[in-house]
Amino acid sequence: MAMPAYPDVFLALAEPLRREILELLGRRGRMGVTAIVETLRRPQPTVSKHLGVLRRTGLVSVAKLGRQRVYAVEAAPLRAVHDWTLMFERFWDHKLDRIQARAERAARADSGEPAAPTRRDIKRRERDGRS
Amino acid sequence: MAMPAYPDVFLALAEPLRREILELLGRRGRMGVTAIVETLRRPQPTVSKHLGVLRRTGLVSVAKLGRQRVYAVEAAPLRAVHDWTLMFERFWDHKLDRIQARAERAARADSGEPAAPTRRDIKRRERDGRS
DNA sequence: TCAATATATTCTTTAAACAGAATATATCAA
């Protein structure tokens, strides 16, 4: 497996199995390699190699725990991708929506939080949300 | 150039020049091929081939205008990437209120303590692998 | 110590994907 010292984040995310691994780690939190292998039903060397790419890219971190290596999602590179896509936000997001979202959020805050907001865009709008 | 019928969005974004093209189109709006070529100083066939990938992925749209092909950013696939990254928002978002509660509820610890706790990982430790 | 477990690494082979050069197609302008 060819391996540049620090693979590009986008390149790392281009591989479907690597995205699956990230999604799994995102849902389940920290996991050892064997748990990932058994969940995704892929050969262990395959998983280990992809974990290696993810680690070198900074997308995951490792912690030694006995003879296990416990992997976990690392935020920074994912956030970088997130921020990159925000550059194009104006192509799908109208300013009108943003105002409306703020109004909805304010109304919700007054009446208490509902259980599961499906529109997770609300948080994003909170972060950069001015007019 | 190998070309699957509908290239994966992440795969399309893995190529640096394609991201440059998208960024340029994002800033300048609609552009003809020659304008892109002259701005990015890359061979025209190279640019056209990458535009082809972007178009097949749905990342850009084309409009015939005389003998020009005018390209423009298309929102949907970029938004899909944006939404995918939001899956990991809680890893960088400090508003962990409800999310933390969910993580703790799912935590049925049956393994030892993490030996080397990294940063904020301590508060949401959970079982790694069953075995 | 030895064996088992957990994971990483090193081969080899195959398949994409890229660049570059050459060429093809379509449209305008004279």
Added chain:
DNA sequence: TTGATATATTCTGTTTAAAGAATATATTGA
């Protein structure tokens, strides 16, 4: 029509990245 312009496509060679098999390394437990 003819020639110029704008862009796409095809071909070739090279690089890269993936899978799969085999093996290596580290750690625990008996």
